[in-house]
Amino acid sequence: MKVKGIFFDLYGTLMIYNDNPKAWADWILAFYNNLQNHGLNMSFESFSTKCDGFFKKKVPPLKNDGLTTYERRIQRLCHELGLNLNNDELAFTANSCLNAWHKYVSLDPDTIPVLKEFKKNKKIALISNFDYPPHIYYVLQSMNLYSYFDSIVISGEVGIKKPDPGIFFLALEELQLRNDEIVYIGDAPEDIQGAKAARIMPILIQRAQLDQDRLFTDYKANQPSTKADPYNSLFRDVQKISNLKDLFKIIS
Numbered sequence: 001m002k003v004k005g006i007f008f009d010l011y012g013t014l015m016i017y018n019d020n021p022k023a024w025a026d027w028i029l030a031f032y033n034n035l036q037n038h039g040l041n042m043s044f045e046s047f048s049t050k051c052d053g054f055f056k057k058k059v060p061p062l063k064n065d066g067l068t069t070y071e072r073r074i075q076r077l078c079h080e081l082g083l084n085l086n087n088d089e090l091a092f093t094a095n096s097c098l099n100a101w102h103k104y105v106s107l108d109p110d111t112i113p114v115l116k117e118f119k120k121n122k123k124i125a126l127i128s129n130f131d132y133p134p135h136i137y138y139v140l141q142s143m144n145l146y147s148y149f150d151s152i153v154i155s156g157e158v159g160i161k162k163p164d165p166g167i168f169f170l171a172l173e174e175l176q177l178r179n180d181e182i183v184y185i186g187d188a189p190e191d192i193q194g195a196k197a198a199r200i201m202p203i204l205i206q207r208a209q210l211d212q213d214r215l216f217t218d219y220k221a222n223q224p225s226t227k228a229d230p231y232n233s234l235f236r237d238v239q240k241i242s243n244l245k246d247l248f249k250i251i252s
Contacts, residue, residue, distance in 0.1 A: 002252050005123035005175055005182035007168065010136065012187035013205055014111045014126075014145070014244075020216035023104035028219055030100035034093045038083050050077065052221040055131065062159070069156045070094050070131035098135050107143050110244040115148040117248070123182075125151035125171040129190065133157045151175050162190040165198035172198075183251065185241075188217065192238055203250065204238045 008014055017023070032040070032047050040047070060072040067075065071090040078085050085093065118124060126149045130136050133154045140146040151171040155161040158170055172179060184195040185203045195202035241247060 007125040007184040009186035010128040027101040163193035168198040
């Protein structure tokens with residue numbers, strides 16, 4: 001397949017979830033311990049229930065307060081709990097929780113070789129749903145990924161999240177490409193739904209024994225079973241790869 005541009009998702013695609021349930025367990029523990037230092041007075045179990053579906057809840061209203069969406073989510077919860085953290089404390093809490101979560105994520109060893117090869121004659125974009133853009137930029141810089149991308153679109157910066165096709169249109173406009181000139185590689189339902197809505201060819205990466213981790217995209221007080229995949233019908237007619245180097249068999 002001849003294409004001019006390749007758009008990638010980040011987490012679950014260029015980076016591998018090694019143990020998402022454990023990652024979320026450490027995220028909630030770091031969150032709880034941090035807020036205890038600011039006067040939180042409730043059991044861990046009650047706090048866990050309060051945080052159920054933390055990232056699925058409605059996005060807090062945008063304010064001219066210098067906070068990211070993730071920090072405003074933390075701030076909203078703190079207000080509900082009778083806690084008042086300043087901006088620096090909110091940022092520290094955000095980073096503490098994300099660092100605990102990120103310990104269970106690693107860079108796919110094929111990521112840099114694949115990006116390096118495609119960078120020779122393709123435009124490359126990153127399209128990521130993430131409420132805390134500073135974390136994404138830190139990861140890209142620390143893992144030497146930043147220079148490979150001609151466009152970086154993060155939902156927390158632009159106010160649009162996959163599966164809304166608008167997030168793809170921003171990269172298309174920046175790179176002066178048409179939707180029929182690119183492919184998009186992702187691992188989650190919103191990746192496939194969003195690409196289809198933007199009339200972009202999606203490619204689903206399903207790594208052996210790791211693909212079920214796409215079900216754990218938010219904190220849940222009681223994690224669902226991974227025995228059944230509710231998205232099989234969505235993925236049925238989508239081109240699939242089991243590793244990033246499979247892209248060389250598809251894209252010329």
